[in-house]
Amino acid sequence: MWEWLETVRFPGAPGNTGDPQRDSVLVDVITTRAGYVESMGIRVLGGRAFERGRPDAVQETLIDQQLAARFFPTGTPIGAAIPFINGKSLRIVGVFKQARLENLHADGRPQIFIRAEDWVRHMPVWVVKTDRDPHALIPEVGRVIRQIDPRIPVSAVQTMDAIVSDALRQPRISAVLMGGFALGALLLVAMGLFGMVSGSVVRRRGELAVRLALGASHARVLRLTLGEGCLLVVIGMLLAVPGVFAAGGLVRGLLVDVSPWDPLTLFTVAVGLLLVTVAACYLPARRVLRINPASLLRQD
DSSP: EHHHHEEEEEETOOTOSSOTTTTTTEEEEEEEEEHHHHHHHHEEEEEOOOSSSOTTTOOOOEEEHHHHHHHHHOOTTTEEEEOGGGGGGEEEEEEOOOOOSSSSSOOOOOOOEHHHHHOSSOOOOOOOOOOOOOHHHHHHHHHHHHHHHHOOOOOOOOOHHHHHHHHTTTHHHHHHHHHHHHHHHHHHHHHHHHHHEEEEEETTTHHHHHHHHHTTTTTHHHHHHHHHHHHHHHHHHHHHHHHHHHHHHHHHOOOSSSOTTTTTHHHHHHHHHHHHHHHHHHHHGGGGGGHHHHHHHHHH
16 A cells, blocks of 8 residues: 555546636545455445456546545446546546545545556555454564565554554543543532432421421422432533533544434433432432431420
8 A cells, every 4th residue: 555645637527617726636546456445444335446357458546435426426436537647547446435544533635546556666555454363463474575575674563453543542541531520520410419418308307397297208208309409400401501512512523423412422411410310319318218207396
């Protein structure tokens, strides 16, 4: 695999505007061989990937979905020819879903794949797919390459898991920090609710004793105490809705293929907060069950 930048045009494509500058687009040109798309698990959205066999004197290319949507919005690009460097032309044989090489959170520049054997003599980067432990395969790959040409150095050997893990290191650290702060805030809220409901039960023991003396059951008084705590949390959630949407824009860069305002996520968080609220309110509210209205009223 080898990569460079190039400006390409799609003459005759339905999406052309007629302005040469607007119809010229800077793309990442990636040289690959047959099997690269399959080895990397890149999705082919239309047409096919490079095959080992091909017609003579035909130089093929794959374009990503950005280019296909921009220049061929009403048709298929398969079979179209585009001019390339040195007066040569490329025939489009497939459309692929862009591989995010620089930024995991958003698509980058448009990309095209071209056959390496048509454009470069040596490939500085190779991709090997295996069902075995990739670390155990590294010495064997180096030995085979040295047998082919001992002058070729084998360096910077990495597994795809290691590459992805390295790219995700900073977002993962940020996510762990944010999760830790969120957990701390949740614990503070739970402690606050626990103290508030506990204090409310202590202060209102006389009122609760009167309710019990007048015929209210312990279960009904317990529901009353729990309901007041849950009502405060529901009001707090409603007041926090604008803040949630404002904070969503700040954390968008940390999310991959997930909206910060995903309804299912927000619903799950709300239900989780309610469960924590019920747990935090229930423990102190159980003191209601120990109230003896007769003895408490005689004391008052």
